[in-house]
Amino acid sequence: MKRLLFIDRDGTLIEEPADEQIDSFSKLKFTPGVFRNLSFIREKLDFEFVMVSNQDGLGTESFPEDTFWPVHNFILQTLEGEGIRFDDILIDPHFPEDHAPTRKPNTGLVEKYMNNPEYDIANSYVIGDRETDRTFAQNIGCKSLILSDEGITWEKISEILFAGERIAEVKRVTKETDIHVRVNLDGTGKCDISTGLGFFDHMLEQIGKHGMMDLTIHTKGDLEVDEHHTIEDTAIALGECILNALGNKRGIERYGYALPMDDCLCAVCLDFGGRPWLVWDAEFKREKIGEMPTEMFLHFFKSLSDAAKMNLNIKAEGQNEHHKIEGIFKALARALKMAVRRDIYHYELPSTKGTL
Numbered sequence: 506m507k508r509l510l511f512i513d514r515d516g517t518l519i520e521e522p523a524d525e526q527i528d529s530f531s532k533l534k535f536t537p538g539v540f541r542n543l544s545f546i547r548e549k550l551d552f553e554f555v556m557v558s559n560q561d562g563l564g565t566e567s568f569p570e571d572t573f574w575p576v577h578n579f580i581l582q583t584l585e586g587e588g589i590r591f592d593d594i595l596i597d598p599h600f601p602e603d604h605a606p607t608r609k610p611n612t613g614l615v616e617k618y619m620n621n622p623e624y625d626i627a628n629s630y631v632i633g634d635r636e637t638d639r640t641f642a643q644n645i646g647c648k649s650l651i652l653s654d655e656g657i658t659w660e661k662i663s664e665i666l667f668a669g670e671r672i673a674e675v676k677r678v679t680k681e682t683d684i685h686v687r688v689n690l691d692g693t694g695k696c697d698i699s700t701g702l703g704f705f706d707h708m709l710e711q712i713g714k715h716g717m718m719d720l721t722i723h724t725k726g727d728l729e730v731d732e733h734h735t736i737e738d739t740a741i742a743l744g745e746c747i748l749n750a751l752g753n754k755r756g757i758e759r760y761g762y763a764l765p766m767d768d769c770l771c772a773v774c775l776d777f778g779g780r781p782w783l784v785w786d787a788e789f790k791r792e793k794i795g796e797m798p799t800e801m802f803l804h805f806f807k808s809l810s811d812a813a814k815m816n817l818n819i820k821a822e823g824q825n826e827h828h829k830i831e832g833i834f835k836a837l838a839r840a841l842k843m844a845v846r847r848d849i850y851h852y853e854l855p856s857t858k859g860t861l
Contacts, residue, residue, distance in 0.1 A: 506622075506623060506624060506625035507551070507553055507623055507624050507625065508551060508552050508553070508624070508625050508628050508629045509552060509553050509554075509555055509618060509624060509626070509629040509630075509647070510546070510552045510553070510554050510555065510629065510630050510631075510632055510666075511555050511557050511615060511629070511630070511631045511632070511641070511642075511645070511647070512554060512555065512556050512557070512591075512631075512632045512633075513556075513557065513558060513609075513631075513632065513633035513634060513635075513638055514556055514558035514580075515527060515558065516536075516633070516634035516635065516652070516653075517536065517632060517633050517634050517638075517652060518535065518536060518539055518543075518556075518580065518584070519533060519534060519535050519536060519580060520534045520535070520536055521634075525561070526561075526568055527573075527576050527577075528568065528572040528573060528576065529572065529576065530575075530576060530579070532576075533576055533579070533580070535583075536652070536659065537658070537659065538658060538659030538660055539659050540584075540587045540589070541659075542659040542660060542662060542663040543584070543587075543589045543659070544587045544588045544589055545663050545667075545849075545850075546662075546663055546666055546667070547588055547589050547590070548588060549667060550666060550667060552629075552630075552666070553592045553593075554589070554590065554591045554592050554593075555591065555592060555593045555594075555595065555615070555618070556591050556593070556594045556595065556596075557595045557597075557609060557614060557615060557631075557641075558595070558596050558597070559596075559597050559599075559608055559609050560573065560596055560597065560598055561598075561599070561600050561601070562598065562600055563596065563598035564598050565598075581594075595614040595615065597609065597614060609637055609638065609641045610637045610638070610640035610641035610643075610644055611644070612641070612644050612645055615645060619645060619646070626645060626646050626647050627646060627647060627648075628647070628648070629645075629647040629648070630642070630647055630648045630649060630650055630666070631645065631647060631648070631649045631650075632649075632650050632651075632652075632662060633649070633650075633651055633652070634651060634652040634653050635651070635653065636651075638651055639651050650662050650665065650666075655693040656691070656692070656693045656717075661691065663849060664691070664847060664849045665691070667849045667852070668752075668755070668756065668847060668849050668852065669752065670689070670691065671689065671690040671691055671750045671751065671752060671845070671847075672687070672688065672689045672690075672750060673687070673688050673746045673747075673748075673749035673750035674686070674687045674688075674746065675687075675742045675743075675745045675746040675749065676742075677738060677741065677742045677745075679734075679738065681726060681727050681730075681734040681738065682724060682725065682726040682727070682734050682735060682738040682739075683724070683725045683726075684722075684723070684724045684725075684726075684738055684739060684742045685721070685722075685723045685724075686720075686721065686722050686723075686739075686742040686743050686745075686746045687719075687720075687721040687746070688718055688719070688720055688721075688743075688746045688747055688750045689718060689719035689720075689750070690718050690747070690750045690751070690845050691718070692713075692717065692718045692719025692720075693717060693719065694713050694714045694715075694716070694717050694718070694719070695713065695719045695720075696709075696710045696713040696714060696719070696720050696721075697720075697721045697722075697723075698710055698713075698720065698721070698722045698723075699722070699723050699724070700722065700723075700724040700726070700735055700736075700739055701724065701725070701726060701728050701735060702728070702732060702735060702736070702795070702796045702797055703795055703796060704794055704795025704796055704797045705732075705735075705736060705739075705795075705796070705797050707795075707831075708797075708830065708831065708834045709722055709739075709743075709834075711831065711834040711835050711837075711838050712743075712834060712837060712838045712841065713838075714838070715835050715838035715839055715842070716837075716838035716839065716841045716842045717842050718841070718842075718845075722739060722742075722743065724738070724739045724742075726738065726739075731798075732796065732797060732798055732801060733798075733801065733804075736797070736801045736804065736805050737801075737804055737805070737808050739805075740804075740805045740806070740807075740808035740809040740812065741808050741809075741811075741812045742812075743809060743812070743813075744808065744809045744810070744811065744812025744813035744814075744815075745812045745813070747813045747841070748812065748813045748814055751777060751845065753854070754777060754854060754855070754861045755847075755852050755853065755854050756847040756848050756849055756851065756852040756853065756855075757777065757844065757845055757846065757847050757855060758843055758844050758845070758846045758847075758848075758855070759776060759777050759778070759844055759855040759856075759861070760774070760775070760776055760777075760843070760844055761773075761774065761775050761839070761840035761841065761842070761843035761844035765832070766823075766828050766829075766831060766832035766835065767823075767825065767828050768823045768824050768825050768828060769821060769822065769823025769824075769825065769828045769829045769832045770821070770822050770823065770832075771819075771820070771821045771823075771829065771832030771833045771835070771836045772818070772819070772820045772821070772836060773817065773818070773819050773833060773836035773837045773839075773840045774816075774817075774818040774840065775815050775816060775817050775818070775837075775840045775841070775844055776815060776816040776844075777813070777814070777815050777844055777845075777861065778814075778815070778816060778856070778861055779814050779860070779861045780814065780816065781810045781811045781812075781813070781814050781815060781816070782810065782816045782817070783803075783806055783807045783810045783816075783817045783818075783819070784817070784818040784819065784820075785803050785806065785807075785819055786819065786820040786821070787802070787803075787819060787820065787821040787829065787830075787833065789802065789826050789829070789830070790826065791826045794826055794827055794830060799826070799830075802830055802833075806819060806837075817837075819833055819836075819837075821833050
């Protein structure tokens with residue numbers, strides 16, 4: 506089945522001026538990264554390109570056609586010069602108050618694709634810059650990539666379309682814990698974390714925020730017994746989720762980081778080489794930090810390393826115990842961010858063995 510990219514024009518292919526009309530060449534400016542990335546997508550992938558654009562009042566006195574078509578045709582010719590050709594171009598001229606069925610986010614212009622069994626609508630995308638483009642995708646029944654969203658650029662769109670979204674979800678239920686973890690390695694640092702242990706939540710949030718990954722962790726554990734199962738099982742589920750989200754590991758940096766935090770120096774170096782190992786060089790003088798026993802820090806990172814199948818080498822020195830462990834979690838986050846970074850233009854497996 507064929508897949509489609511329904512691509513908006515103004516604000517997506519070209520930057521949109523304040524008056525929202527590209528009616529002269531002086532207003533024309535292409536969006537950053539559009540040539541390299543759309544050309545890459547066109548060459549490497551099997552999507553058909555369909556431009557879908559609202560042009561309010563096109564053909565009326567406020568927006569005559571003779572000011573629209575010269576610029577529009579120049580846009581198409583310039584894109585074609587970089588190998589970017591559209592299979593279909595659909596333009597709606599209505600104003601919002603017309604409530605036309607063909608005006609986005611309504612689907613009148615694209616129903617010929619929606620009702621055609623040759624097309625894989627569920628795995629097609631709308632690429633746009635507004636909430637109406639997201640709604641348009643929902644109305645079609647496909648996915649969306651919105652350039653106004655944090656972290657979404659033309660480079661990121663290429664990466665997602667070429668290599669897939671790195672999102673994974675793990676549910677782990679035992680007699681001791683009930684855990685739900687969801688990870689988006691290409692997120693923006695959004696966190697939704699609840700384990701019943703405030704300090705543990707704070708540390709896990711460092712991974713999401715400083716690792717620039719969206720992280721959901723909901724853990725219900727037998728805290729009436731003690732903290733052990735909650736911490737250990739959360740580490741196992743998080744490690745499994747990261748491993749699953751990495752997929753085939755092609756194009757990743759693989760390695761990763763060290764950082765200072767006030768009186769402390771914390772180093773976390775890691776390798777997603779497929780072989781778990783932990784080197785731990787950190788001592789804590791306090792029995793607990795918050796509700797979290799300091800003896801469980803080692804156990805957390807060992808379980809995480811085993812489940813994610815990664816080498817972890819952790820060292821920390823300093824006087825303040827809180828700063829020391831927070832520095833370790835932040836260094837882990839930065840190491841993860843570095844190691845999972847993916848380069849689709851050099852989409853090789855980072856291993857001389859040919860496997861990770």
